[in-house]
Every structure is written in structure tokens, then in C-alpha cells.
Amino acid sequence: xxxxxxxxxxxxxxxxxxxxxxxxxxxxxxxxxxxxxxxxxxxxxxxxxxxxxxxxxxxxxxxxxxxxxxxxxxxxxxxxxxxxxxxxxxxxxxxxxxxxxxxxxxxxxxxxxxxxxxxxxxxxxxxxxxxxxxxxxxxxxxxxxxxxxxxxxxxxxxxxxxxxxxxxxxxxxxxxxxxxxxxxxxxxxxxxxxxxxxxxxxxxxxxxxxxxxxxxxx
Amino acid sequence: xxxxxxxxxxxxxxxxxxxxxxxxxxxxxxxxxxxxxxxxxxxxxxxxxxxxxxxxxxxxxxxxxxxxxxxxxxxxxxxxxxxxxxxxxxxxxxxxxxxxxxxxxxxxxxxxxxxxxxxxxxxxxxxxxxxxxxxxxxxxxxxxxx
Numbered sequence: 001x002x003x004x005x006x007x008x009x010x011x012x013x014x015x016x017x018x019x020x021x022x023x024x025x026x027x028x029x030x031x032x033x034x035x036x037x038x039x040x041x042x043x044x045x046x047x048x049x050x051x052x053x054x055x056x057x058x059x060x061x062x063x064x065x066x067x068x069x070x071x072x073x074x075x076x077x078x079x080x081x082x083x084x085x086x087x088x089x090x091x092x093x094x095x096x097x098x099x100x101x102x103x104x105x106x107x108x109x110x111x112x113x114x115x116x117x118x119x120x121x122x123x124x125x126x127x128x129x130x131x132x133x134x135x136x137x138x139x140x141x142x143x144x145x146x147x148x149x150x151x152x153x154x155x156x157x158x159x160x161x162x163x164x165x166x167x168x169x170x171x172x173x174x175x176x177x178x179x180x181x182x183x184x185x186x187x188x189x190x191x192x193x194x195x196x197x198x199x200x201x202x203x204x205x206x207x208x209x210x211x212x213x214x215x216x217x218x
Numbered sequence: 219x220x221x222x223x224x225x226x227x228x229x230x231x232x233x234x235x236x237x238x239x240x241x242x243x244x245x246x247x248x249x250x251x252x253x254x255x256x257x258x259x260x261x262x263x264x265x266x267x268x269x270x271x272x273x274x275x276x277x278x279x280x281x282x283x284x285x286x287x288x289x290x291x292x293x294x295x296x297x298x299x300x301x302x303x304x305x306x307x308x309x310x311x312x313x314x315x316x317x318x319x320x321x322x323x324x325x326x327x328x329x330x331x332x333x334x335x336x337x338x339x340x341x342x343x344x345x346x347x348x349x350x351x352x353x354x355x356x357x358x359x360x361x362x363x364x
Binding site for chain 2 (some may be wrong): 079080081082084085088089092101102103104105106107108109110126127130131133134135136139140141142146
């Protein structure tokens, strides 16, 4: 009976030590957190608004208690497809070192029109511009007029990764065999912008639009 | 032997079927905006009370950012201009946002797609709390080709 209680106690202690607010997590974050490839484990493990970015999973610690062992939105987070994406990336790259192809696409807002509508000529009042284009993302007023910005952002990434999985490498008597790998990655970001400049009478003075592409492959 | 072979084959089949997977989620923030009621908001006539009656409490009540002039405000009277400009650019913002994610994996092919779209209604008021401008955009539905 005592032995069983001790066993449960040890398991409980281990679970606490390894949790999002555990001793190991806190030591990692405090000592090598800023330079660790894992980043800050505590905020990612227990913070809210969990999401996966180009630099890995991130979350906002915000007003959450630092010593919370699990995130407040645990169920929602488990159900989010971005969690599965992170999990699949982990298994495919870290455990098997082989991923035939992985593709990721993110789009925020609808892209602004490449060419501004023909009706938007200088002299159009601000009310008409708003009625045609909808609410701007940014609208700043100045003493001598104002300007509006409409924008859309999208990014696409495609990658191919092949290598010797670490578990397989253990059985191959060649030092450093697991370092043999081939990785191809292609990324593209596109930002579309439409800017409208109005004079002090709130009449359209100038329209400017642009599309910016960035990214590359390696 | 044959029995073990068939069990192994069955397990392989189950594994092959179980490996592919997909997940689709849509998170919704706010309340959908009823576009048919926008026509009831008349520029120059409707008041703040009318807008509140039509659409309820806004997601945000704010003012456009106003950048001050570079000259000394006491000389140019820019303080008054700024205060007036801010008073003239008060607005109600109604927003409904959808965060759509889908994930697909078929053995070694993984695909993830995320799209954040929102419907926004902005109603601007003048200093007498009468509607000055109305702007609405709907992104949650794909635009129809014309």
C-alpha cells in the first residue's frame, strides 16, 4: 500500500516537473530560453492564442498565470488543425527525417485589387470611395488631408526533405550518417496595397497601388 | 502461419487507412453582420441611436488617428483643429471574423492552409452624431465573378 502510494506520488511529481510550468521548463526558459531552438517552452505550453508561424509554435502568455500547468484553452488547441501541422512536422522531420512534401499557405484578408477601380478618379468624394471599397485597413487624417490603405497578405511555402532517420542511423555503422540530408524549401510572400490620398476637403487627390513579392528558395 | 500472415496484412491495411488524416476548423469571432440592414442607415439622416437599434452594440467605438501638424500648435491653433477632426471622425466598428484552417496528411504529404477573413462595417458620425459615411466589406464569402 505504502509502495503504491509512493509510486503514485513519484508519477505525480514527475508530471509536475515536466509540465508547462515544471522545474525543467522553467530552468530551460531562464537559462537558455532566448537562444534555445525550442524557444520559450512555458509561454507556448500554457499561453493562449496558440498558433504556428514560420519560426515555430508561438503563444501569448498575456495575463495567464505563469505557473499554470496546462493552457486554459487546452481542448480548443488540441482541435486546431495548426496543432496537427506542428505535430506532423515534428514526426516527419525529427523522427523519420523524411517528408515527401509539405505545403503551407496563409492568407489574411482579401488581396487588394491590382488595378484600382476605374471609377476612383481624382475628384471622387471620400464617401463614394468608402462605399466602393469598404472600410480601409488604415485611415489616418492629417491637417492637410488624409490617406487610406487597403491591403492583403498571403504567403506560401513548399518544402521537400529527405534524410536518414535517427532511429535508422543508430543501426548504420557510419559516423554522422544521420547528418546526410537534402532539404529544399521555397517560400513566397505577397502583399497587395492600395493607397488613396485625399485633400483637406476629403476629395480624392491621388491613387496608388502596388504588389510586392518576396521570398525565394534554398 | 497463414493466420499470422493475414493478421499482419490486416494490420498493414488498417495502418495504411489510418495514416492519412485531415482536420478542418473554422473559428468565429463576433456576430455576423446582416448586410440587408445597411440600407436602413442613411447618410446625413440616421443618428447614432438608429445605428444602435439596427445593429446593436458595436465591436469598437473609436476615432480615426489624427496626425498633428509640425508647427507649434499654439501658433497655428492646431489643437482646436485636432480636437475638431477627432470629433468629426468618431465611428462604430462592427466586425465578424472567421479564422479558417485545414490540414491534410497522406502518409508523407502534408498540407496546411489558413485563411483569416472578416466582415466589417464602419459607420462614421459627425459632431452632431449623425451618420457621415458608411463602409462595409464582406470577405467571408468569395466575391462573385462579374
